[in-house]
Every structure is written in structure tokens, then in C-alpha cells.
Amino acid sequence: MKRNFLLSLVVLTTIIARTQTLDECCRLAQEHYPEIRQYDLITETEQYNISNAARAWIPQVVISGQATYQSATPTYPEAFNAMIAANGLDMSGIRKDQYKVAVDVSQNIWDGGQSKADRAIAEAEASEQRSRVNVSLYNLQSRIQNLYFGILLLDERVAQTETLIEVLNANMNRMHTYYKNGVAMQSDVDAIEAELLTARQTLGQVEASRASYRRMLEVFIGRSLTDEKLEYPAMTEVTSRISARPELAMFEAQSNRLSAQRKAITASTMPRFSAFAQGYYGYPGLDMFKSMVSSEWTPNAIVGVRMSWNIGAFYTKKNNLNKLDVAERQIAVQREVFLFNTEMQTTQDDGEIVRLRRALENDNRIVELRRSVRIVAESMLENGVIDATDLLRKIADETTATLNRITHEIELLQTTYRLKTTLNQ
Numbered sequence: 001m002k003r004n005f006l007l008s009l010v011v012l013t014t015i016i017a018r019t020q021t022l023d024e025c026c027r028l029a030q031e032h033y034p035e036i037r038q039y040d041l042i043t044e045t046e047q048y049n050i051s052n053a054a055r056a057w058i059p060q061v062v063i064s065g066q067a068t069y070q071s072a073t074p075t076y077p078e079a080f081n082a083m084i085a086a087n088g089l090d091m092s093g094i095r096k097d098q099y100k101v102a103v104d105v106s107q108n109i110w111d112g113g114q115s116k117a118d119r120a121i122a123e124a125e126a127s128e129q130r131s132r133v134n135v136s137l138y139n140l141q142s143r144i145q146n147l148y149f150g151i152l153l154l155d156e157r158v159a160q161t162e163t164l165i166e167v168l169n170a171n172m173n174r175m176h177t178y179y180k181n182g183v184a185m186q187s188d189v190d191a192i193e194a195e196l197l198t199a200r201q202t203l204g205q206v207e208a209s210r211a212s213y214r215r216m217l218e219v220f221i222g223r224s225l226t227d228e229k230l231e232y233p234a235m236t237e238v239t240s241r242i243s244a245r246p247e248l249a250m251f252e253a254q255s256n257r258l259s260a261q262r263k264a265i266t267a268s269t270m271p272r273f274s275a276f277a278q279g280y281y282g283y284p285g286l287d288m289f290k291s292m293v294s295s296e297w298t299p300n301a302i303v304g305v306r307m308s309w310n311i312g313a314f315y316t317k318k319n320n321l322n323k324l325d326v327a328e329r330q331i332a333v334q335r336e337v338f339l340f341n342t343e344m345q346t347t348q349d350d351g352e353i354v355r356l357r358r359a360l361e362n363d364n365r366i367v368e369l370r371r372s373v374r375i376v377a378e379s380m381l382e383n384g385v386i387d388a389t390d391l392l393r394k395i396a397d398e399t400t401a402t403l404n405r406i407t408h409e410i411e412l413l414q415t416t417y418r419l420k421t422t423l424n425q
Contacts, residue, residue: 020228022148022417025221029144030137032222042129049122056115062104070096074288093292094284102280106306112270117263124257131250138246140220141421147217149414151230154210156406161203164399168196171378171395175388178381188388195392233413236420242342243424251335258324258331265320271309278302342422349419356412363405370398 030036073094108115172192178184214225278301284291285298377394380386 019231020225021231022145022233025148025217026141026144028221028223029140032220033137033140035133035136038133039130042126042133046122046126049125050119053115053118053122056111056118057108059105059107063102064104065101067099068097070098072096074292094288095295098283099297100280100282102278102282104276104278106274106276109273109275109305111267111272113263113267114270114272117260117267120260121257121264124253124260128250128253128257131246131253134246135250138424142418144217144220145414145417145421147213147220148230149410149417151210151213151217152232152413153407153410154206154213155230156410157206157403158203158210160399160402160406161199161206163402164395165196165199165203167374167395168192168199171381171391172196174378174382183382183384184388191388191392195395233417235413235416238416238420238423238425241423242339242346245338245342245424247338248335251331251338254331255328258328262321262324265317265324268310268313269317271307274306274308276304276306345422346419349415349422352415353412353419356408356415359408360405360412363401363408367398367401367405370394370401374398 073096075093172189175184175189175192179186179189218225279299280301281297281299283295283297286300286302287298290298374391374394374397377386377391381388381391
């Protein structure tokens, strides 16, 4: 007894483990979708940009060297040259060939807020890129849902076609008996056999379509579904209020990027202050008179504070800010269009849900009646009241009614989950 219980528990666990849910498929699809790797790349780029902005406060060092030849250099006046010569001194002046190896060091004191603006732009751009990836991954849910519910519908069509084949097989055997007893004609047998072959042909086509859908879903989720059955999602209630869709977050991120760019434009019009130090070894030195006497290389240094102000930035500031205002209005229009389309889709899905629920109210009764009529028709055929063509018509009516009910049920589920996705609930 205990062994049987454990065996049943293992079998039950295996069956549960082989069941795949819609939520699990959506999660696996997002994790397997190649675009998920964009998050890490965006973060790396953001860190590089922020690091570059911060390095504006690191002392900037420039090493340079030059060798020049000038057409003229500073010289003594003629009267002074005569006095020098009279005293027996040799002061030929600065040579025309000059050499210098220099190191320039500068340190920002105030950059007008440019580095802060650059950091804000880097963060805003990364946030916008992440929001775009979020939108892409969110839209992936709709594709998974279409495949998932398509497979469920094909599963039901396979099951219904197999049931139809069983019914036709039973009537085929019955018809052979009638034919041997002289109650039915060969044409009756042929009619049912033709319908049976058509049903088997349809079953093969439906199974091929289902296999194709399952392979596509396997590609999305990155795993095999060979031994797994898709579970019917539970019917849920959906409110008509839209929640935080990732598209809305993307529009907000775009506005934040424009705000950061406005600060950068303002910072470009501000003056810059920096401390600097310059040292060089070469000829001539800063002591001009010494270089006139001697051509030896000497060390030299200059330190100070520098102010620079790009007045030309004011020429384009107004136009650049106006361009950002236009971009802001474009984002507002895109947001309104998105909300309008969302409302239209919500209205359409609400109406479709109402229609499907009304259709389902009578579907079960219609199937019962069609099945009852088919059973009576089988009895009437046995008594010779109707022929095989009439029976096949009744079987087709029952099959159609059953497929309509199944289709309505799955379409109601699919529409409900599509509405749920539209409203992000």
C-alpha cells in the first residue's frame, strides 16, 4: 500500500514537472532573448561615460617638444652693440635656431558645470536605453501569448479531430454490417470512408501546424517542450485602468535626457577657471638677456591662473534650446499617440470579451443538442430512415459546434490576457 502510494506520488510529480505555464514561458523567453544582454552593455557604456566626465577634474598633463628656426630674433640696438664691442664683450644676441622640451599641467577650478552636465547626460542616456530594452522585452509577451494560445487551440483541434475519427470509425464498422445485411448501399460505405480519410488528413495537417508552433515556442524559451504539456491559464479579472507601462517610463527617460542636455547648453556659455603650471628645458630661456649671452639650455617655469570664456556659445544657445523644446513636444505627441492607441486596443478587447462571453453562454447547450441529434441520427440510419449523407451532416454539425465552443473559450482567454498585457496588470 505504501509502495503504491509512493509510486503514485512520483508519477504525479513527474506529470506536474512536465507542465508548462504561460507565465513561465514568458519569463524564459525574456531570459533567453538575445536583447537581454543589452543591459550589461548599457551599464558598461554608462560607467565609461561617467568616468570620462569625472576625469575632467584630474590634472591634465601635456608633454611637448619643438625645434624651430626663425627669420629674426631680438637683438641689441646699434649704439648698444658699439658700447659692448668697445668693452671687449661678445654678446651676439639670441640665436635663430631654438629648442624646447616642455611639460604643461592644468587643473580645473570651475568648469561652469560642464562635467556635472556630462555626467547627467550619461546617466539619462543609459536610463533611456534601458527603458527601450524594457519595452522590447515587454512586447515579447504578446508574441509568446500568440504562440501559446495557438498551441492550446491546435491541441484542442487535434483532440476533437481524434474524437471525430473515433465516431466515424464506429459508424464505418456499423455501416459495413448494414451493407452485409443488405440494409445499406455501397455508396453509404464509401461516403463515410471518404469522410474518415478526410478527417485523418485534417489530423495530420493540424498536428504538423502544432509541431511548428511548438518548435517556434522552443526557440523563444530556449528549451525543449517534447515531453511537456501546456497548462491552461486561469481566467482573471482585468480592470480598465492602465498601469505603469514601460513605454511611459521610456517617454519619461527621454524627457530627462533633454533636461540634462539643456544644462549642458547652459554650461557651455559659462566661463572656465583653471590653474596651470608650465615648465620647459631649452633655449632661449625666460631670461632673455642671459640667452643673448649664452646659448646653453636652461630650465624655466611659469605658474598662474587662467580664465577662458567661449562667447561664441551664446550665438547658438537659443537655437539649441529651441530644438530641445521641439523634441520635448515630439515626445509629448508620441505619449498621447501611445495612450490613444492603448485606449483603442482596450476598448476593442473589452468588446471582444463581452461578445465571447455571450457566445459561450449557449455553446454548451448547442453541443449537447448537436450530440443528441447525431445519436438519434445513428439510430435512424440503423432503421433505414436516413442515409449516410444525412448522418455525416449531423456529425459535421456536432463537430462544428464543439470546435466553436473550444475556439470561443481559448479566444476569451487570449483576449483577456492580451488586455491584461495592454494594461500591464
